[in-house]
Amino acid sequence: MSFTVRIAGVFASALALLASAGGLSSAAGDPLIGKTYAEASSAVASWNGTPKISTVVGSRLATDDCLVSSWQKSSALDSAGNRQRYIFLINLNCNDLLASAGSPGNSITSPVGQHQNELLKSAEWCSEPEQAEYAPCAPFCARNEGMCTANF
Template sequence: MSTIVRAVAVIVTAFAMLGSASGLSVANTDPLAGKTYKEASSIVAGWNATPVINTVVGDHLSTDQCMVVTSQKSHRQIDGAQQTVFLLNLYCNDGVAKAGTPGNSAVSPQAKLSAKNAKTGEWCSQPAQATNDKCAEFCSNHDGLCTVTF
């Protein structure tokens, strides 16, 4: 009898672990992941919180251009007052690896986002987009991707 109970417990545990693991990998609920540090900092400030760089991988980009890989909400005490902070883990290599330059694999989600942003920057750089508010916002948040000044 106890052998059957143990076997059932092992099976139930295995299914529970599989269900939770697949649930974690299906959707990334981190609202800051995939944003540049500049974009994420602005969003965090809008939440009346403070962005704090937690970790940095790479050194080929300026901090504002680094990609937020993950973030975590936390709290700290300063002068007796509790302050909300977001710990940001940054990736600061180029969006896509090139000969002699480290970066993401061309098939990774980060490289695909980098390629999409490059295309958007190219499109927004066209003279016909000079009055496009969306392009102005994009270009102000993606230094170096647009060749026009809004």
Template structure:
């Protein structure tokens, strides 16, 4: 019985110690930059005073700034004394294939989740380009998509700017 109590107390003490030393994981307030083009994501990082570094690349069909960010994380590098080095350096994994495959152009299948999402967004932006008034009542929503994805016409951008609250 005493061994059982001692084991439970030991386990609780160990758990408290681990939590106290930061073993709870990372409660990250890091922004989600996945799905953005590298150009737009790196602009955001630079706006925060950081540096964008390409960690890995898949494909070669797109210019680097047009590649889609599949993962972004702040670099956790320690110097020789164990202190954090390279604060503000962000590592990016990029997909440089087209968002949706086309004849002779590798990319996501339109039937895949990522391809279906890309086709849907392309459709929304195409309809907004034809009739910017579709964004009435949803200006901030349309603006967010124009900021994060390519394809918005200059006319649409001007309409959104003129009608922003």
């Protein structure tokens, strides 16, 4: 009898792990998380919604450059008692994209930190005078305004 209970316990544990893994993978496909506030606001507007900043962590970046850490639809009621369906409450992280001495931000070991570190390395490489003629540097520097010191 105890063998049957153990098998049932293992099956229940496996089922619980599978159920929780689905929640983790759904965050990866979220349409707003990881986007800048400017990008998220544009997306919400295209859904006929109104973005509202709910919380802000940090103060290093301009509001449009802050990253969306989470969001939810408003559950508030208006003065007539109707639910406000098209209000999106957005939580922002306005710390630097990459932490450095005396400046809070993402760890270089995090996915966002690794991505930012690669961008900084590419910008540094494209800013070297001998790379001025390298064709991919001009569009890279245009996409990442302010990161490159070379004039294209």
